Amino acid sequence: MTFPKKTALLLAALVLVVPLSSCDGGGSDKIYVTGPYFTGYEAKDVYNAYLGSSISTLNSAKSQSATDVRHLANFVDGLVMNNEFGILERQLASSASVNAEYTQFDFTLKQNVPWFTYDGAQYVAKNTEGQDVPQVVKADDFVNTAEIILNYANESEIAYMVTMFIDGGWEYYCYTEMLKLIKDRNTNYAGVNWMTLKSASNDAKATALMTLIAYESGMDPIDVPLILGEDLENIANFSRVGVKATSEYVIQYRLNQPARFFPTLLTYAPFYPINRAFFAQHKFAGFGTSKEKLLYNGPYLCSEWSDTKVQYTRNENYYNVKDVHIKTVNYMVAPDTISYAEMREDFENGVIDGFTIAKEDSVGWAQYITGGTPEAPGSGTVQNPYSPLVNSRELNTIDYTWHFTLNVERETDVGLQPNTIFGGDSPDYPASAIANTNKAMKIKEVRRLILDGIDFEQYNQTNTNTEDIHQYQLNTLTPPGYVFDENDRDYLEYYYEEYAENKGLENGEAAKALIGPQKIEGVNYSDAEVLTMRAEAADAVAQYNALNPTDPITTPIIVENAGLAGYAGTSYITAEARWINDFNDRVNSGLAEGNEFLTIVNNLKATTSDKASNNAYAAYYTLNTWGWIGDYADPLTYLHTYVTNGDMSLFTGTKAARDNYYLNASDELVYEEDGLLEDYDDLVDDAKAITSSNDLRYDAFAEAEYELINNVYIIKPHSMNSQGWAVSVSRAIGYENPTASYGLADYRLTGMWVLVEPPTGAERQVARDLQSQKKAVALAETGIYNYLGSDEE
Template sequence: MRRIGLIGLLLVSICLAGIVRPVQAQQEDRQEHDYVGFYGMDPETFDYLYTYKTVDSLHFANFIDGLLEHDTYGNLVGAMATHWEGNEDSTIWRFDLRQGVYWYTDEGEEYAEVTAQDFVTGLQHAADFQSQTLYLVQSVIKNLDAYVNGEIPFSEVGVKAVDKYTLEYQLNQPTPYFPTMTTYSILLPVNQSFLESKGLGCKLGEPEYSSCQFGVAKPESILYNGAYFLKNFTSKSIIEYEANPNYWDRDSVYIPNVKLIYCQQADPTTLFLAFDRGEIVSAPLDVNNPPLVKSAREKYGDSIFVTDTNGSVAFVTFVFNRQQYHSPLDSRQDVSPKTNQQKADTKAAILNTSFRRAIMRAIDTESINMQVVGEELKKISLRNTLTQPTFVQTSDGDCYGKLVSDSLKGLNPVLYSKQLSLDDGQMAFFNPEQAKEQLAIAKQELIAQGVTFPIYLDVIINSESDGSFRSAQALKQSIEQHLEGEVLINLIMSSRENLLASKTAELVNTDLVFSAGWSPDYGDPKSYLDILDPDNGDLLKSFGLNRSAIQSQEEKELKEQIGLYVFKELKEAANLEVRDMDKRYERYADAEAYALDQAYFIPLYASGGSYAVSRIIPYTKSYSPYGLSPMKFKRMQLSDRIVTLEERNKRYEKWSTVRQEQLKSKSINGAVEN
């Protein structure tokens, strides 16, 4: 779920429309409808304990239940667990499991009861196969790192089945947010007997990728304890789910059948026309098609709404150690027009803090966002932080975004005024005057180093996406205009294939990564801020830098030069605060403020904030800015008619009132997650 480029965000948002097909209600007051929708990329694997990719988790989130999930209001509620509690210092967590819940084959045949041992098995399989999300818990669960490094047997790792229905985790340090981590895939269960039946290479403790068939992209490769079975997966054609009739929470499942049809390049206009024909349940409204917008407003004016934003964020990153100046696939493609001297000048400029601050303040993010969502909505989804500003709040009710803005004001009262707010829906950093001032400081420092102006920045973009092209043009115009030609942008038109070929830091072929995105995995700011870690952060590749295990001496010195290790000290100080959550959030806010001030990245916008029409009954599905719950069809309800804006607003008012009351109640006992 976590790594989402802008391409992925667009595919998810565009291709999740669907057809409503009514089926006979099981209860007199209960409406059930089938869902027929679209998907844009094939899942690669159903080994849910291994993969980190959204294209996989969008599906298996509906097949496998973990310990906890989220309800409609964002509360953590039991799934396989009925009760959970930690010890006094949150180093030991116990979960009481729901009894009488079974694993089923894809044909609906009962296989075995779900027990505590299945969660132990799941973690060992994840560790054996070097799960792509293992790092989330490798340093959290006691002795897990030692097992991964081959130093101890798995029996000494801090997870055990106390009895058939009691699961216990022992942690390396107090981790009060650990329950939120159980909503992600790394801590899901698997039945050992079934796992090891899928090939010799699946045997616990003796992993062999080539001879293990668990989780291959076929319905029969996994067992199911969740709301749905996968009944059919035909590559680049169709994916079908069927509701589990024996599901423990069957009353929360209102969609009996899900059918997803492959649509690699389905554009918003095509989807809207399908909606207009009554074929699909929801569709985006393409603001770049004025005749269609006019027609839609005339017909659906009382039903067009603006989609909610969420915890994911899109941003620009600087490439601090660029080594590639053409496509990794073909040296004749995507070639930088810069001379060797210009390449050296660009690198020196990017390493200069004032230069990065100037770029950050020269970018009119409204103009960029407008290319996708239109003039009317250009502000709504703007984001000014890495962490969603409402992600967590203190016991006094202060949202995380306010903590970050307060910290920035303390760092530099000149750059950050008393009026600074980092709330969504505004441009907190765009300031042409400050941009020129910061550039003047940078220019003086850089000329002393022998750098020649103007500075040329290559920006590589996907030529197959009209929205990406328009947004990049807006970026170019904004920077060149507000920095008065002292910085010039070379737009390099590439293909999706070439862009995806930049798999390592050495292969990143751009000076600004204009397609970075992130979505959190659990309910703590750590899930966002860890991506900037100079040793193991997920953004290192986008910075053109390697992890510490394989970094060069030059890369280590570059990290020190730009202050990434100072950031790490701030981040680690926050992570060590586990007793006072208010202080924890304040310290994470200090770390994020430092990263923003250093302009390692430039926030652009969140996912959402665009026009749509829908028959999905609003505020019925699970709500959370992190974890697998938002991907579930469980709880979602569909109507046989279009939901009007009036109905939507009434539902939101009721949902929001209940949610705020619940948050207020929680905050009495300390800081709370979103």
């Protein structure tokens, strides 16, 4: 099974969710900002924004896509949430405790927090006696969520977040899967003939269940806890799972491993409550499919949901409504073709509240950044812009880590892939070419040629809106500033030291100078180096063919790039063609036409964002760019993505173990059955087993990350769009908004204000300085975790 979740396509970087605005004042009463930032400034109570796409589902037990959970973050509260300084605090929880081993966490809920329907009425359900009972959030709602997610029949995309940490999670998940396999009369899944188990003893079923757990979890069979036939009853009734309502208002989580960071997972939708009676009414297929089929306990209610618009209305009965300053939120779905100039014009016409200033919009660039005209620009710069309204600042926030991804085992049925280069029985790209490429993808030297053959001097030309085209370059999967050890040391410092050790550099600082943010020196290769890579790949292919004379790899090897140029407009077609053509020229330099070794072909047949998204999520490609952002405060959230059967393995063809070939030091081809990720999987397992010290844990994870990027060659990180200088104009101020490098905090709208007039860049700098001071004081007082204790203390 695979559980893709909060992944995001590169589309998210094209269609921006701009800072928001209102079209009017929202009423006759004037509103003035309270609190420490922009105190007394006149504000609005309507908030409008563009979205890249509408909601696909609000089922918190199903999806972890950012396009969905950004809304859930405002409709449903969980046990804990981050404040404006990133400090983790209690939310629905009124008290919290943890045992000394960090394997059991107990939370007492605030009492009498109502469940609301979309129209603001309290939800009423009948009890076992048939009486109407107004529903409030209780501990059983959290148990219910876990039961829903861990039921294999529901096919939740996010079950991995529960099975990975909750004691008994794999048992229950695989037990429900076993029931389906028996019902379907399956004869050979995971090496078991399930059809014969229908009338078998419980002991036989227990033995088969342990086999299934090992298969699905990737655990060594000897590490799977013993299950006896007599245990099946308690597995079936969920009593062995470590999510328990120990009383009406107390929820307990028991873990399968020590995890100090576990409460950070609770800021995610898989651990949000779902009312049992309401879910029973709508079932998994119906729950969250419309505004009427969701219950709310958070700051907003969903008052409209269509393909073109999503609207929130403030929950006037929210228990913390004083922090909700916006009454109405209108999200408009932007067209695929929207331009930076159009967004600026919408701001100037009062349609939206803010916009990103981009070089692509030459009129806006001159108006706000340089002064003068596009033909005769003034002397303004990004750091010192012409207009005082510009919010110019250097970003250091966490965003999606974008990375090239290779699919080593692509689906070969072209009938399923009409919107790819292989669709429609194309004579230029026969179906057999997919199988040919799949074989080639098992060779390390071929994978490296593809990933390291890309020239970032060409690829980063797409960054036309930055003064430095390498501003967004990021060469690690885990971003800087994501997590820190007990000595306040950034995890990436461990990675830099690991890189230095492997590359023979003096120290981590020397490594950072080559592969740190905004650097390409250590990841970009010359034409001569690329030709050496080609020679090594060609040698490996020749040796492979000698071993497989009846099923050889033929050339050219066709690598389809998913891309966005099929619908993103002329400028993107040009941008993608630039780096792809450069790659093909470099890799095939010196070869006669028709004798190419390997070529990247850009897919222009996905002519809408829906077609491109469908191709991406079905992994109908060999090369694509994916983005990932962490779920919880530990490097594992990034590095578990690409283990065998990991969070992103659907997109790399590694849901199951794959073979690997590589040239050894003697240039002899070595075959490793199921060996593609074997070493990497072991390194991740070793690292996550270290719980006594983040110092040791991070050092081990750094070794694993180095292996993934520099030896496995199925991904190559290349960018994060929240670093370097950014320029925008906005009426929105979010200095009291929740924030964190993980979870859903950054999507919360509590604490946000929208001013009538946009503040100046200088005024914003004063606010940032004040917030920085307040954050330092708060962190010194409580540290990054402040969820333990009680509201009564």
